[in-house]
Amino acid sequence: MRYRCAVLDDYQRVAAEFADWSPVADSVAVTSFDRHMEDEDELARELAGFEIVVTLRERVAFPASLLARLPALKLLIASGMRNSVIDYAAAEAHGITVCGTPSASTPPVELTWALLLGLARGIVTEHEALRSGGPWQSTVGADLHGRRLGLLGLGRIGGRVAQVGLAFGMRVGAWSRNLTKERAREVGVELAASKEELLAESDFVSVHLALGERTRGLIGAAELALLKPTAFLVNTSRSAIVDQDALLAALHAGRIAGAGVDVFDVEPLPADHPMRSAPRLLATPHLGYVSRSNYATYYGAAVENIQAYLAGSPVRVLG
Structure with missing residues (x-):
């Protein structure tokens, strides 16, 4: 099985540039979205069929209502180790693993x-x-x-x-x-x-x-x-x-x-x-974490998270 991975809010289209995705290339097909999606109907429609979603910080909320409409979703990766817009209980109920990444101060x-x-x-x-x-x-x-x-x-x-x-x-x-x-x-x-x-x-x-x-x-x-x-x-x-x-x-x-x-x-x-x-x-348009070092950390750790999940041993699990 080849998994589908959606990378959200990749405004600059640099997710592929700041991390080496080759370790998961044979197992995962990555699709990058460079526009923000706020509407739940649009998110449910666009993310249908994706088993993995990578989201930046708290830009996109994942409430129970949205998670229920994403039956294929198995792994949700959010940059940072704290996220207030993900319903962890609902994710667990739907069998979705939620992982975070390190970040720099x-x-x-x-x-x-x-x-x-x-x-x-x-x-x-x-x-x-x-x-x-x-x-x-x-x-x-x-x-x-x-x-x-x-x-x-x-x-x-x-x-x-x-x-x-x-x-x-x-x-x-x-x-x-x-x-x-x-x-x-x-x-x-x-x-x-x-x-x-x-x-x-x-x-x-x-x-x-x-x-x-x-x-x-x-x-x-x-x-x-x-x-x-x-x-x-x-x-x-x-x-x-x-x-x-x-x-x-x-x-x-x-x-x-x-x-x-x-x-x-x-x-x-x-x-x-x-x-x-x-x-x-x-x-400024929320540039606090938008830097080369942080993006390299976020996306590099996202690849590690995917590798660990596929190996059956998820890391940096949130919830």
Whole structure:
């Protein structure tokens, strides 16, 4: 039997380039989809007959209703080792094995700083003015040295963001519900007394928390109101941690200096989505994990997962 494998959301069509699929070439035929499919009917129709599906992060949800419509599906591989949009119980009930892959923390750290620096120095505004013959120097940059960087979350990614901030000479503080003095001391940052104190006293705030019931909507209108009018907010984690309507209102009203966002409630963003035209917003299309090293890790591990499954010993099983 030769299995059929669907690779979803391969926008750049590079899944074949970043991994060596030859170890499974005799057993698996790979089909890459370079367009996003959101509608369940379309997914059920397009994925019918595929025994293996490789999906990137949480771009495509696999609820019980969809899994029930994919009777051929036997192996679902999601990049990363955590996924909130797969119904694991339903997968198990339908005999579907769900596996994850490793991922690197470096790409999202780098993108966080790309957004923060872009905001601080008005890079996009000045670049567009220079290229279009516009005014020479229209912005005044915000300094980093001596300013306070507030981190919501000090895990693997947040800790590395903190190290870069310290290298810039920033005063770095952090807060999360479970953050300990020992962890803050280990990284070399201040432990904020509360979320409110961190927001009110920081010049730059960056979100590095996992999405869960306790973090969903953690930053809403009341929290955004605590920020200084000169402060910047960066979110490269999960969109639902920051209330999108409240953020849009704050940006339009000029209550904060700006925001850098890489994650959205709906992805890809519809052409008429208000986040596409919001003022004071530097936005990227969920590029945090889109890098050569991460893609090589994701797709390379996906091939390993397929090999292990075909050998009868699945690895990196989630659920």
